[in-house]
Amino acid sequence: MVRIGLIGTGAIGQDHLRRMTRVLAGATVTAITDVDAEVAKRVAEGLPGATVHATGEDLVADPAVDAVVVCSWGPTHEQYVLAAIAAGKQVFCEKPLATTEEACRRIVAAEVAAGRKLVQVGYMRRYDAAYRTLKAAVDSGEIGAPLMMHCAHRNAGVPGFYEKESIITDTAVHEIDMVRWLFGEEITAARVLVPRRNRNGGDLQDPLLLLLETAGGALIDVELSVNIRYGYDIRGEVIGEDGTAELGTQAEVVVRSGGRVASPVPLDWRERFARAYDVELQEWLDTVAAGLPPAGPSAWDGYAAAVVSDASVAALRTGERVEITLMDRPALYTG
Ligand code: NAI
């Protein structure tokens, strides 16, 4: 059994806790913490024997914790990931690894100094069956070389911690990571186009259109609509030289009745990516149990996504096309 310490017991913290205690094999959650002590206390009621720590640092230091899962807000990730690296404990950090390039550089530097990989980042789309099948179709060459991709990332509403730039740093980061993975190329420039605003979003610039260019000259457009009310809708279509490949609909049932065709739309990410989170966390737990380095999205991937995210925020602010350059990739992350 891998003894897990969970930092942040909000929406995804509780969802991962449920899967680690009721769905997956090989984990026992021995410690939790949340800056909101009331939430932590309430969550601990369902976890007899678990220690509720006052701080994330105390949790990381707990000898009854083998590995750490970080599910607090993005800007707080860095301090806990650094604490876990310093303690030599493996850490699964929800996305984004951190919300700025500088913070991610510090994490990469700490991991390189430790001389071994200890960090995995929660970019779960890499574990989603539909995305995996899409990537396999592209990699097979069946549609020719991929030239463009259309994406849509639609949320019914936004979480409480959402700020002005979260539409990039918290939401678009999923497409940023997915594009690097699916195309197998780095992103080299970003632009943002801004239409009139959705009245549901207050003073948030919502929706917006993010345009990404890859090193090999592919162009990706991402529609971000985070207050669209009707549900959670994730789309992706790759345009190749000879054909296209796109994510299918996820509906298990389609009802035709009364002159209409209806199929359900997921409510949120919990429903749409449930299975992807299961696979992601089970594989991570298995590597921790086996004493192996994590095999999923690394601190380098978290860093690369943050650089593109920073550039996209700059593009949103200035209206300009912003070029992107990554630092040299340390040997720890090659091969
Ligand atoms: P949330 O607001 O529901 O929960 C976050 C919890 O962290 C709250 O209970 C809050 O009190 C706690 N917290 C904040 N600062 C803290 C600190 N310094 N120390 C300890 N606890 C602290 O937010 P949600 O939606 O659960 O998101 C949390 C993280 O997970 C974010 O980074 C978000 O981007 C990521 N996330 C990832 C998803 C995915 O699809 N992979 C889906 C949803 C969230």
Ligand code: ISE
């Ligand atoms: C949230 O934090 C997630 O990661 C969801 O997957 C994403 O769709 C949503 O926009 C974010 O706020």
